[in-house]
Amino acid sequence: MLNRILDSMWGQATNLLTAPIRRRRWMDILVLLALAGLFAGLVIAAREWTVLQRPKVEIDLSPLALPRYAFLSIVRAGAAYALSAAFTLGVAYWAAKDTLAERVLIPILDILQSVPLLAFMPVVLLAMVGLFPRSNVGIELSAVLLIVTCQAWNMAFSLYQSLKTVPRDLEEVARGYGLNWLQRFRWVELPFATPGLVWNSMVSVANGWFFLMASEAFNLGSRDFRLPGIGAYMSVAVNQGDVKAQLYAIGTMLLIVVLLDQLLWKPVVAWSQRFQMDEAVKVEKPQSWLLRVLRRSALANRLRLAWRERMRAWAPRPRTTLDTAQKSNTAFQRGLGLGMLVMLLIMLALGAFKLWGLLSLVTAREWGTIFQAGAASMGRVLTSTALATCWTVPVGLWIGLSPTWSRRLQPVVQVVASFPASILFVTFVVLLQRTGIGLFTSSILLMSLSTQWYLLFNIIAGAQAIPSNLREAARAYRFGLWGTAWKLYFPSVFPFLVTGWVTATGGAWNASIITEYVQLRGQTFTTFGLGATVAQMADQGNIPLLTASALLMAGLVVLFNRLVWVPLYRLAETKYSVTR
Numbered sequence: 001m002l003n004r005i006l007d008s009m010w011g012q013a014t015n016l017l018t019a020p021i022r023r024r025r026w027m028d029i030l031v032l033l034a035l036a037g038l039f040a041g042l043v044i045a046a047r048e049w050t051v052l053q054r055p056k057v058e059i060d061l062s063p064l065a066l067p068r069y070a071f072l073s074i075v076r077a078g079a080a081y082a083l084s085a086a087f088t089l090g091v092a093y094w095a096a097k098d099t100l101a102e103r104v105l106i107p108i109l110d111i112l113q114s115v116p117l118l119a120f121m122p123v124v125l126l127a128m129v130g131l132f133p134r135s136n137v138g139i140e141l142s143a144v145l146l147i148v149t150c151q152a153w154n155m156a157f158s159l160y161q162s163l164k165t166v167p168r169d170l171e172e173v174a175r176g177y178g179l180n181w182l183q184r185f186r187w188v189e190l191p192f193a194t195p196g197l198v199w200n201s202m203v204s205v206a207n208g209w210f211f212l213m214a215s216e217a218f219n220l221g222s223r224d225f226r227l228p229g230i231g232a233y234m235s236v237a238v239n240q241g242d243v244k245a246q247l248y249a250i251g252t253m254l255l256i257v258v259l260l261d262q263l264l265w266k267p268v269v270a271w272s273q274r275f276q277m278d279e280a281v282k283v284e285k286p287q288s289w290l291l292r293v294l295r296r297s298a299l300a301n302r303l304r305l306a307w308r309e310r311m312r313a314w315a316p317r318p319r320t321t322l323d324t325a326q327k328s329n330t331a332f333q334r335g336l337g338l339g340m341l342v343m344l345l346i347m348l349a350l351g352a353f354k355l356w357g358l359l360s361l362v363t364a365r366e367w368g369t370i371f372q373a374g375a376a377s378m379g380r381v382l383t384s385t386a387l388a389t390c391w392t393v394p395v396g397l398w399i400g401l402s403p404t405w406s407r408r409l410q411p412v413v414q415v416v417a418s419f420p421a422s423i424l425f426v427t428f429v430v431l432l433q434r435t436g437i438g439l440f441t442s443s444i445l446l447m448s449l450s451t452q453w454y455l456l457f458n459i460i461a462g463a464q465a466i467p468s469n470l471r472e473a474a475r476a477y478r479f480g481l482w483g484t485a486w487k488l489y490f491p492s493v494f495p496f497l498v499t500g501w502v503t504a505t506g507g508a509w510n511a512s513i514i515t516e517y518v519q520l521r522g523q524t525f526t527t528f529g530l531g532a533t534v535a536q537m538a539d540q541g542n543i544p545l546l547t548a549s550a551l552l553m554a555g556l557v558v559l560f561n562r563l564v565w566v567p568l569y570r571l572a573e574t575k576y577s578v579t580r
Contacts, residue, residue, distance in 0.1 A: 044068070045075040048228065049140050053133070057226040059236040061245040066233065066252045073229040074256065076140065077212055080147035081205060087148065088155040088197075093185065095156075096163035104345070106160070112153050121146055121215065122538040122546060125225060139225050143215035150211050150510075151204035158200040162193030191275045198272045202265055203457070207507075209420035210450065214514060219539075230256075238426040246427060257415055355551070361544040370533060370545075374552050377516070377529040378560075381508040384447035385455075385501060392455040393497070397489055400463025401471075413456065424449070425511075429518050429525060439527040443515040450511040451504035455497070462496030463489070495572035502565050509557055530556075 095105040125142040132138035166189055174184045216231030226232040230253055237245035362370075399409050425446050432442040466488070474484040512531025517524070517539075526532050530553050537546035 041071050042075070045072060048072060049135075049137055051136050053129075053136050053139070056224045057228065057232065059226070059228065059232050061233065061237055061240070061242055063245075063248050066230075066248060069229050069233050070252050070256055072227070073212060073216065073231070074260075076143055076216075076227075076229070077147065077205065077208055080144045080151060080208055080212075081201070083144065083148045084151040084155055084204065085201075087152045088159050091152075092156045092159035092163065096160050097181075109153050109156055112149070121218065123543070123550075125218065129225075139227060142225075143212065143227060146211050146215050147208040151208050154204050154207075155197065155200050158196050159193050162196055163189055166192055194275045195272045198268055202269075205260075206453075210507075210510070213420045219519075235426065238430070250424070253419060254415075257419055261415055355547060358544045358547045359551070362548045366545060367548065370530065370549055370552055373528060373530040373533045373549075374556050377509070377512050377531050377553075378556060380444050380447060380512065380516075380529060381505055384444045384508050385451050385504050387444070388448045388452040388455050388504060389497075389501075392452055392459055392500075393490075393493075396456050396459025397463045397485070397493065400460040401466070401489075413453075413460075416453075425514055426518060429515075433525070439516065439518065439525045443512070443527055443529070443531075446515040447508040447511045450507040454503040454507060455500040458496040458500035458503075459493050462493030465496075466492045491576045494576040495569075498565065498568045498572050501568075502561065505560070506557065509553060 091105060091109075095102045095109075121142070124145055125139070128138035128142040128145070130138070132141070170188050170192065174188045179187065212229070213231035213234070216227045216229040217235035218225050226235070230249055234246065234249040237249060399405050399413070428446055429439065429442055432445070433439075470488055470492075471484075474488050479487060509531070512529060513534050514531070516529040516532035517526045517535035519525075519539075526536070530549055533549045534546060534553065537543075537549060
């Protein structure tokens with residue numbers, strides 16, 4: 001198949017070069033140049049991954065080095081999304097189709113999406129470096145896997161919920177045509193899940209930039225594990241006090257976010273509209289200039305047709321009856337799923353046994369200090385979430401209730417929310433220190449930068465979902481502004497606000513590791529908290545205390561979810577849902 005696609009590309013390129021200038025198709029030339037540039041860039045990234053591990057990484061602060069650093073960061077983000085998508089397709093389908101696996105996998109995914117996995121980065125990094133002690137592959141993989149751990153759970157839950165809610169008429173059509181499991185997934189289930197998966201992918205990738213910036217500028221004690229990229233560039237610029245380089249890094253990151261929005265997300269969102277099931281709702285369909293170029297390009301059409309023809313030839317034909325071979329395949333799939341589930345449980349048991357050995361080295365006095373630090377960080381997390389809620393609720397309602405301002409500001413909010421706030425943390429710490437604001441207070445303000453966008457997006461979505469007849473009734477009964485807000489707006493957005501609180505607190509816990517312990521120009525700024533304990537133990541290489549702190553952070557998040565967020569979810573579903 002690859003040879004056939006390459007032959008098609010070569011033939012199309014030859015035709016373009018030999019045709020008269022006036023007959024050349026500029027769209028095909030753009031597609032060809034883009035493919036050539038992508039291939040060359042991947043070669044550069046592959047060399048960076050396979051280079052010998054360096055004791056010290058030199059970061060060039062010249063503006064000419066930024067395009068290369070930006071591309072390396074994008075490659076890491078792309079590799080992480082590819083792994084997250086593969087994980088989503090496998091695990092979500094497995095959980096949706098296998099009842100036994102569903103009982104095990106869904107609780108595990110629920111816990112993993114609540115755990116602040118930035119706390120486990122030192123452990124993952126040391127494990128990857130141990131597997132690849134000479135090359136740079138281990139450090140690169142640790143950065144990629146860290147991004148996967150913040151993307152995969154959200155995407156997997158989106159696909160799982162879509163697979164569990166496929167309309168019955170689509171299932172009956174699939175059975176009527178005798179589609180097997182692969183054809184049903186490809187032609188029925190995956191298209192139905194595509195719109196929701198696309199939007200969750202946008203949120204996951206935006207969240208991944210936060211972790212990528214942190215992983216690229218990571219040091220563990222005296223060992224330098226930095227990676228050439230935007231995060232390391234910004235970190236060195238701040239340490240050296242180079243304001244111009246900091247502005248260059250911020251401008252480059254903004255450019256990356258805007259380009260990804262134009263070259264990736266707008267085309268994908270516009271393409272995903274073809275799979276919308278609800279045609280009764282009239283909304284303005286998104287447009288993409290890049291998608292129009294690809295549709296008008298003969299080269300892109302030939303590649304797409306070649307791929308589609310190959311996939312059609314490879315896919316098995318539908319059967320109208322369940323013969324012996326199909327029954328054998330079903331039994332084999334069930335046996336394979338059971339075997340994989342047993343292997344997963346064995347791996348979890350071995351991991352728990354290893355963790356118990358590490359935790360046994362922690363003394364009772366150290367456990368007491370860690371619990372006190374956890375209480376301090378919990379207070380900062382809740383305070384930062386409350387501060388973010390104070391301004392996101394009125395602003396989100398204002399944007400969501402006004403079609404005009406929603407159309408104008410929502411794209412701006414999406415771009416700004418995709419900008420990784422972690423790239424500005426050290427700069428803000430320096431500025432706040434100069435004004436006399438210590439890290440105890442500044443860490444709360446910096447956490448708010450990591451929580452506000454989760455809240456704002458959910459509140460905008462909740463405001464847009466308020467039925468127009470309820471808003472007309474409020475005007476008819478003359479509730480007034482405050483009466484309407486208290487009796488209609490706030491209760492209507494409450495379910496969305498709870499979802500925003502859950503994701504916002506998770507982001508604040510991850511931000512605590514960066515904001516409570518800051519190293520700058522040979523100085524260390526710290527405040528008492530669990531995030532600072534995790535960072536400090538990683539800096540000292542104290543693995544038992546690092547493991548205990550990370551597990552306590554995860555336990556606090558999961559416990560708070562069960563005691564606070566789950567009851568609030570039930571309250572939102574039973575009392576404040578406008579659809580019931």
